[in-house]
Amino acid sequence: MTQTYLPTDAPPEQPQPTPKVWKWYDYFTFNTDHKVIGIQYLVTAFVFYLIGGLMAVAMRLELSTPNPDWLDPNLYNAFMTNHGTIMIFLWIVPSAIGGFGNFLIPLMVGARDMAFPKLNAIAFWLNPPAGALLLLSFIFGGAQAGWTAYPPLSLITAPIAQTLWILSIVLVGTSSILGSVNFVITILMMKVPSMKWSQLPLFCWAILATSVLALLSTPVLAAGLVLLLFDINFGTSFFKPDAGGNVVIYQHLFWFYSHPAVYLMILPIFGIMSEVIPVHARKPIFGYKAIAYSSLAICIVGLFVWVHHMFTSGTPPWMRIFFTISTLIVAVPTGVKIFGWVATLWGGKIRFTSAMLFAIGLLSMFVVGGLGGVTLGTAPFDLHVHDTYYVVGHFHYVLFGGSVFGIYAGIYHWFPKITGRMMNEPLGRVHFALTFVGTHLTFLPMHQLGLQGMPRRVAMYDPQFTAINQLCTIGAFVLAASVIPFAINVIWSWISGVKASDNPWNALTLEWTTSSPPLIENWEVLPVVTHGPYEYGKDNETLKGLEEAAPAI
Amino acid sequence: MKQIPASLLTLIAGIGITLISFWVGQHHNLLPEQASEQAPLVDNFFNVMVTIGTGLFLVVEGAIVLFIIQFRQRKGDESDGVPIEGSFSLEVLWTSIPAIIVVGLGVYSVVVYEQMGGFSLSAHGGMAHGHASVLVAQAPGDAAVTPLISETTTPTEPTPTDAPQYGIGATPLEGSQAADLVVNVTGLQYAWIFNYPNSGITAGELHVPVGKDVQLIISAQDVIHSFWVPQFRLKQDAIPGQTTELRFVATKPGTYPVVCTELCGGYHGSMRSEVVVHSPEEFDVWLHENQIAQASGVAQTVAVNPVDLTPSEFLAPYADALGIQSEAIASLHSHHS
Ligand code: HEM
Ligand SMILES: [Cu+2]
Ligand SMILES: [Cu+2]
Numbered sequence: 001m002t003q004t005y006l007p008t009d010a011p012p013e014q015p016q017p018t019p020k021v022w023k024w025y026d027y028f029t030f031n032t033d034h035k036v037i038g039i040q041y042l043v044t045a046f047v048f049y050l051i052g053g054l055m056a057v058a059m060r061l062e063l064s065t066p067n068p069d070w071l072d073p074n075l076y077n078a079f080m081t082n083h084g085t086i087m088i089f090l091w092i093v094p095s096a097i098g099g100f101g102n103f104l105i106p107l108m109v110g111a112r113d114m115a116f117p118k119l120n121a122i123a124f125w126l127n128p129p130a131g132a133l134l135l136l137s138f139i140f141g142g143a144q145a146g147w148t149a150y151p152p153l154s155l156i157t158a159p160i161a162q163t164l165w166i167l168s169i170v171l172v173g174t175s176s177i178l179g180s181v182n183f184v185i186t187i188l189m190m191k192v193p194s195m196k197w198s199q200l201p202l203f204c205w206a207i208l209a210t211s212v213l214a215l216l217s218t219p220v221l222a223a224g225l226v227l228l229l230f231d232i233n234f235g236t237s238f239f240k241p242d243a244g245g246n247v248v249i250y251q252h253l254f255w256f257y258s259h260p261a262v263y264l265m266i267l268p269i270f271g272i273m274s275e276v277i278p279v280h281a282r283k284p285i286f287g288y289k290a291i292a293y294s295s296l297a298i299c300i301v302g303l304f305v306w307v308h309h310m311f312t313s314g315t316p317p318w319m320r321i322f323f324t325i326s327t328l329i330v331a332v333p334t335g336v337k338i339f340g341w342v343a344t345l346w347g348g349k350i351r352f353t354s355a356m357l358f359a360i361g362l363l364s365m366f367v368v369g370g371l372g373g374v375t376l377g378t379a380p381f382d383l384h385v386h387d388t389y390y391v392v393g394h395f396h397y398v399l400f401g402g403s404v405f406g407i408y409a410g411i412y413h414w415f416p417k418i419t420g421r422m423m424n425e426p427l428g429r430v431h432f433a434l435t436f437v438g439t440h441l442t443f444l445p446m447h448q449l450g451l452q453g454m455p456r457r458v459a460m461y462d463p464q465f466t467a468i469n470q471l472c473t474i475g476a477f478v479l480a481a482s483v484i485p486f487a488i489n490v491i492w493s494w495i496s497g498v499k500a501s502d503n504p505w506n507a508l509t510l511e512w513t514t515s516s517p518p519l520i521e522n523w524e525v526l527p528v529v530t531h532g533p534y535e536y537g538k539d540n541e542t543l544k545g546l547e548e549a550a551p552a553i
Numbered sequence: 554m555k556q557i558p559a560s561l562l563t564l565i566a567g568i569g570i571t572l573i574s575f576w577v578g579q580h581h582n583l584l585p586e587q588a589s590e591q592a593p594l595v596d597n598f599f600n601v602m603v604t605i606g607t608g609l610f611l612v613v614e615g616a617i618v619l620f621i622i623q624f625r626q627r628k629g630d631e632s633d634g635v636p637i638e639g640s641f642s643l644e645v646l647w648t649s650i651p652a653i654i655v656v657g658l659g660v661y662s663v664v665v666y667e668q669m670g671g672f673s674l675s676a677h678g679g680m681a682h683g684h685a686s687v688l689v690a691q692a693p694g695d696a697a698v699t700p701l702i703s704e705t706t707t708p709t710e711p712t713p714t715d716a717p718q719y720g721i722g723a724t725p726l727e728g729s730q731a732a733d734l735v736v737n738v739t740g741l742q743y744a745w746i747f748n749y750p751n752s753g754i755t756a757g758e759l760h761v762p763v764g765k766d767v768q769l770i771i772s773a774q775d776v777i778h779s780f781w782v783p784q785f786r787l788k789q790d791a792i793p794g795q796t797t798e799l800r801f802v803a804t805k806p807g808t809y810p811v812v813c814t815e816l817c818g819g820y821h822g823s824m825r826s827e828v829v830v831h832s833p834e835e836f837d838v839w840l841h842e843n844q845i846a847q848a849s850g851v852a853q854t855v856a857v858n859p860v861d862l863t864p865s866e867f868l869a870p871y872a873d874a875l876g877i878q879s880e881a882i883a884s885l886h887s888h889h890s
């Protein structure tokens with residue numbers, strides 16, 4: 001069953017002789033088309049991913065021996081700080097929300113563009129200068145206080161670089177606020193009337209929850225950072241302990257944004273998962289409502305867990321306990337999603353496309369990351385492992401396993417729609433295998449390092465940890481290598497891959513009713529929604545009567 | 554296989570997973586040795602979480618692997634799967650089981666936290682002053698508390714005093730008793746300074762007697778540091794402008810690392826020291842040797858930026874601990890009266 005189209009009385013307005021496909025140079029201009037902007041976000045983010053990844057490899061190389069051999073410890077800290085900042089603010093957030101959100105949201109709700117196309121372009125164009133500022137900061141030594149930039153350290157180390165770092169984050173934050181306003185309005189106001197709320201694709205629910213969260217929390221981060229900027233440059237003393245300031249207040253402001261920020265990173269990915277899995281398992285998503293509501297639940301509870309990053313800091317006992325409980329509670333809606341995806345696999349006809357491999361890979365790794373997260377959420381245990389490699393292992397399982405795998409899954413899934421060409425599947429499988437092995441090899445041993453006594457953010461460590469660190473370093477090289485087949489695949493397929501049909505996966509969401517790649521205004525005639533986004537197996541004559549013979553375990 | 558009913562297979566799998574989980578929970582060997590009274594509490598809690606975690610891991614990952622094998626697309630089959638959209642009872646089940654687990658863990662963590670001493674901060678915190686270098690408290694090494702606060706000290710101008718509000722305090726067993734030994738811990742780039750207010754000793758490592766109730770009053774000179782002894786399972790940030798505390802009883806003689814876990818600058822990774830847990834007799838010997846050594850005295854230096862100093866240069870003024878002590882006593886006195 002495919003879409004039916006509105007009968008039009010009058011002949012449609014004669015389409016202007018505009019080209020149907022963008023030329024390469026269009027992608028370097030201030031273009032207001034949501035699809036161009038989406039691609040701009042994705043490509044820019046990938047460039048930053050490579051830069052951030054190189055910094056990570058440099059750090060892992062340094063950590064293959066206990067002594068600071070070839071990176072000066074201050075430079076190490078600059079790499080560490082900028083690696084984290086880039087990966088969070090210039091890779092995951094822009095690619096998942098900016099890239100996929102922009103490309104897909106109007107297509108999924110049946111709109112011709114975002115609500116405010118110019119605002120959208122402005123939001124994107126704040127990103128390149130933000131990245132440039134960050135890289136520029138290396139001339140001044142590079143920000144070295146970690147991506148958390150806790151004062152007083154951030155007040156006294158490399159002040160010019162730290163200032164540039166703040167300006168850069170404020171720019172991305174502004175971009176994210178502008179983008180979020182746009183998403184909320186687009187989803188709420190521009191959905192085709194024939195689409196019921198219960199037919200809204202889960203990716204849209206996820207972006208809606210993400211945008212609301214970004215609107216609530218980003219201004220708080222901006223406030224904290226601006227105060228920090230004043231302390232560094234203009235002699236105020238909000239966070240200077242020797243002048244009456246309070247260093248713990250900064251941590252509250254920072255984490256009030258930055259814990260929700262981990263959900264900003266992961267919710268859109270959850271959305272991608274909810275689109276990719278049903279299509280390639282040929283099954284309706286299991287528990288549509290539960291998955292949609294759990295996004296909203298995560299969004300609300302996620303605002304009340306930030307102190308779990310501060311258990312060892314200036315945190316009174318009642319807070320340690322209150323935030324232990326609230327943190328543990330977030331695990332429940334997260335679990336609901338995981339179980340929903342696993343149940344979606346049950347009874348399916350699973351196609352092992354590259355997209356699906358990455359989606360299943362994400363699922364299997366998020367289980368590990370989530371279980372680690374629950375242990376960290378309990379104050380008594382966190383007192384032992386806070387700020388150690390155990391935490392580094394945990395958040396890379398959720399961030400790398402959770403987010404990066406999801407972004408790859410999304411790219412393999414929507415590449416035919418975005419470019420009109422298929423990606424090479426065997427190369428995709430090589431990419432998946434390398435990434436999967438590399439991720440475990442790099443991040444699993446880190447849990448043990450942390451439990452045994454290795455702190456995080458160090459350029460030198462106790463020699464007893466050498467062997468495990470070398471294992472992690474080898475893993476990092478496998479991960480670095482894994483990017484090569486991917487990059488080759490994308491570039492080569494984009495130029496001369498097999499031409500894709502409009503709907504190569506036989507998917508049911510609206511974006512697949514456009515041509516591949518979509519026309520400039522998406523549709524000649526807006527589509528009418530006649531069925532839900534995930535009704536696989538229904539109306540399918542060959543399956544009628546087979547339902548009783550449903551596979552049994 | 555066909556003849557075995559599914560429920561039986563499920564039962565066997567369930568028993569298997571339970572057994573494996575319990576075994577892993579007890580034998581993972583991931584934690585370093587236990588050397589404080591808090592360590593077994595934390596470890597038991599962790600083992601319970603590992604047990605539950607292993608169980609959940611096996612069930613979920615097992616299901617994923619099972620499903621992707623069993624429900625893979627067979628050659629030539631282009632049809633769709635079964636259109637199951639949800640199951641209310643199943644969803645209620647898998648929402649409530651994790652909910653029960655996390656509530657259980659939440660309650661358990663409150664119990665552990667309370668037994669660790671998390672709720673009774675500085676029963677004797679009135680001793681503490683905002684700057685660790687002027688902290689003072691009871692006589693070391695002796696369970697019979699000998700308060701040093703002298704009523705004869707003249708109060709000087711009132712200084713703001715604040716007891717440590719953060720950290721781990723006395724365990725319920727210790728109740729409101731004062732600690733046997735109080736040590737002021739100061740973090741600075743990139744060293745830990747341990748000052749024994751009652752013996753006038755200042756050292757670069759921490760020495761404590763085994764089996765005695767030790768209270769660390771932690772502060773920071775420049776940036777945030779974090780005091781961690783992995784074998785004690787205890788950690789607390791050293792925060793400039795605020796004092797924090799950690800109270801523990803070391804249970805096993807030996808030498809353990811003291812690690813700084815809060816990023817404090819380029820050489821953060823080298824900010825390592827040691828805690829030496831002595832037998833009580835050894836500890837007394839150490840105490841006396843060091844008292845004699847440091848009594849020879851080092852001239853008090855004027856305030857300099859500690860960042861520019863080597864640890865030993867920084868240590869110098871602290872050796873003159875008696876002068877510091879009287880000031881502290883004075884300010885405390887004014888606080889209490
Ligand atoms: C949803 C995806 C998640 C992401 C992207 C994420 C990311 C992170 C990051 C970046 C950190 C490091 C903070 C630092 O720099 O110190 C962290 C720490 C932490 N995470 Fe997660 N996390 C996620 C899920 C979870 C979950 C589900 C839980 C608990 C149920 C959790 C609990 C924690 C806790 C308690 C810490 C603090 C640990 C510490 O610093 O001692 N996280 N996470
Ligand atoms: Cu330090
Ligand atoms: Cu440090």
